[in-house]
Amino acid sequence: MKARIVTLPGDGVGPEVTAAAVAVLKTVAARYEHVFAFEEQLIGGIAIDATGEPLPAASLAACRSADAVLLGAVGGPKWSDPNAPVRPEQGLLALRAALGVYANLRPLQVHPALANLSPLKNEKLKNIDVLFVRELTGGAYFGAKTRSADVATDECRYTVAEIERVVRRAFELARGRRRHVTSVDKANVLETSRLWRSTVQRIAAEYPDVKLEHQLVDSMAMLLLTQPNRYDVVVTENLFGDILTDEAAALAGSLGLLPSASLGDGKAGLYEPIHGSAPDIAGQGVANPVGAILSAALLLRHSLGLETEAVAIESAVEQVLRHGPHSRDIGGHAGTGEVRDAVLAAIEDHADNAAAFFCGARACG
Numbered sequence: 531m532k533a534r535i536v537t538l539p540g541d542g543v544g545p546e547v548t549a550a551a552v553a554v555l556k557t558v559a560a561r562y563e564h565v566f567a568f569e570e571q572l573i574g575g576i577a578i579d580a581t582g583e584p585l586p587a588a589s590l591a592a593c594r595s596a597d598a599v600l601l602g603a604v605g606g607p608k609w610s611d612p613n614a615p616v617r618p619e620q621g622l623l624a625l626r627a628a629l630g631v632y633a634n635l636r637p638l639q640v641h642p643a644l645a646n647l648s649p650l651k652n653e654k655l656k657n658i659d660v661l662f663v664r665e666l667t668g669g670a671y672f673g674a675k676t677r678s679a680d681v682a683t684d685e686c687r688y689t690v691a692e693i694e695r696v697v698r699r700a701f702e703l704a705r706g707r708r709r710h711v712t713s714v715d716k717a718n719v720l721e722t723s724r725l726w727r728s729t730v731q732r733i734a735a736e737y738p739d740v741k742l743e744h745q746l747v748d749s750m751a752m753l754l755l756t757q758p759n760r761y762d763v764v765v766t767e768n769l770f771g772d773i774l775t776d777e778a779a780a781l782a783g784s785l786g787l788l789p790s791a792s793l794g795d796g797k798a799g800l801y802e803p804i805h806g807s808a809p810d811i812a813g814q815g816v817a818n819p820v821g822a823i824l825s826a827a828l829l830l831r832h833s834l835g836l837e838t839e840a841v842a843i844e845s846a847v848e849q850v851l852r853h854g855p856h857s858r859d860i861g862g863h864a865g866t867g868e869v870r871d872a873v874l875a876a877i878e879d880h881a882d883n884a885a886a887f888f889c890g891a892r893a894c895g
C-alpha cells in the first residue's frame with residue numbers, strides 16, 4: 531500500500547526517537563512491499579525558533595492531508611519561562627484540536643523481563659494489560675484561560691457530545707478486549723465530572739455486555755499501584771488521563787516505553803510516545819526509542835490497517851525487551867541506535883520466520 535506519513539520530530543529527544551521509529555517503518559515498508567512517503571515538518575520549540583509559531587501553517591497543512599502523523603516530543607527549558615508569550619506545548623494542543631483526535635489510546639503492558647525495574651513487588655505486576663482512553667481535545671487544557679497580576683484561571687469545560695464520543699470509543703474497544711470499562715472522574719467535587727458520570731451511565735446502557743465501574747481519580751491513583759491487574763479499559767478526561775498514564779508508565783519500568791495513538795472519527799491519526807522531550811538526556815543518544823517505535827506500530831494498525839506489520843514490530847520489541855539490548859532507563863547500557871538496530875534485526879527475523887512457515891505449510895521451495 532501507499533501512504534503519506536508526516537513526521538514532527540520536535541524538541542529534545544524527539545528527533546532521536548522519531549528517527550528510530552522512521553527507520554523501523556522503512557524496514558517494514560521494504561520487507562512487506564509498501565511505499566511510505568515521509569515528510570518532515572516543524573513543531574514545538576524548534577518551530578518557534580524558526581518561525582515564531584509553535585505550529586506553523588505549513589506543518590498543519592501537511593498533517594491535515596497526511597494518512598498519519600508521527601510526533602516525537604515538544605518542549606524544553608529554553609521555552610519554559612512561565613511568562614513566555616508562546617510555548618511549544620501550544621503547538622501540540624493546537625494540532626490535536628485541528629486534527630480532531632479526541633481519543634488518546636495509551637496501552638500499558640508490563641514485560642516480565644522488566645518487572646524488577648518497577649517500584650512494585652513482582653507479584654503485583656502479573657497480568658497487567660490496561661488500555662487507557664484519555665479524552666484529548668477538551669477539559670481544562672482547552673477552556674478559557676485568564677491571567678492578571680495576582681489571579682489566574684483555567685476553565686474546565688465539557689459538552690455532552692465531547693464525553694459521549696470518547697466514552698463510546700472506550701466501550702467499543704472494550705468489546706474487543708475483556709469487556710470491562712472503568713470510568714475515572716471526580717464526581718464528588720467537579721460539575722464536569724458529574725456530567726461525565728451521568729453521560730457514561732447513559733452510554734453504558736447501550737453496551738449491556740460490557741461491565742462498567744466508576745472510580746474517583748484520587749483513589750484510582752492508589753488502585754493503579756495496589757491492584758493494577760484489575761483494569762481493562764480505563765476512560766477518563768484529559769488532565770486525569772495525562773497524570774494517570776505517567777503513573778502507569780512507572781509500572782512498565784520507564785516512561786520511555788509507552789506509545790500512544792490519538793484518533794478521531796476518520797482513519798488518520800496522530801502517534802506519539804507518551805513521554806516528553808527528556809531535556810536531562812537529550813542529545814546524548816541514550817533515549818529509549820521503544821515508546822516511539824510502538825507508536826509506529828499503532829500507526830500501522832489504526833491508520834493504515836496493517837495488522838500483520840504492526841504485530842511484526844510489537845513482536846520485535848518484545849524480543850528486544852526479553853533479550854536486550856536495553857537502554858539506560860531500563861537498566862542497560864545500549865544507546866538509542868543499538869536498540870533501534872536490534873528491533874530492525876528482529877523484524878527481519880520475524881518476517882523470515884513467517885515466510886519459512888508459509889513455505890513449509892505450502893510445501894514450496
Ligand SMILES: NC(=O)c1ccc[n+]([C@@H]2O[C@H](COP(=O)([O-])OP(=O)(O)OC[C@H]3O[C@@H](n4cnc5c(N)ncnc54)[C@H](O)[C@@H]3O)[C@@H](O)[C@H]2O)c1
Binds near residue numbers: 602604784807809816
Ligand atoms: N508529547 C509531548 O511532546 C510531551 C509529553 C510530555 C512532556 N512534554 C514536555 O517535555 C518537557 C520535559 O518534561 P518532563 O521532564 O516533565 O517529562 P519527560 O517525559 O520529558 O521526562 C521525564 C523523565 O523521564 C525520562 N524519559 C522520558 N522519555 C524517555 C526516553 N524515551 N528514554 C529514557 N528516559 C526518558 C526523562 O529522562 C526524565 O527523567 C516539558 O517541556 C514538557 O512539556 C512533551
Ligand SMILES: CC(C)[C@H](C(=O)O)[C@@H](O)C(=O)O
Binds near residue numbers: 619623772
Ligand atoms: C506536552 C503536553 C501538552 C502533553 C499533555 O499534557 O497532553 C504531554 O504531557 C502528553 O502526555 O502528551
Ligand SMILES: [Mg+2]
Binds near residue numbers: 772773776804
Ligand atoms: Mg503527559
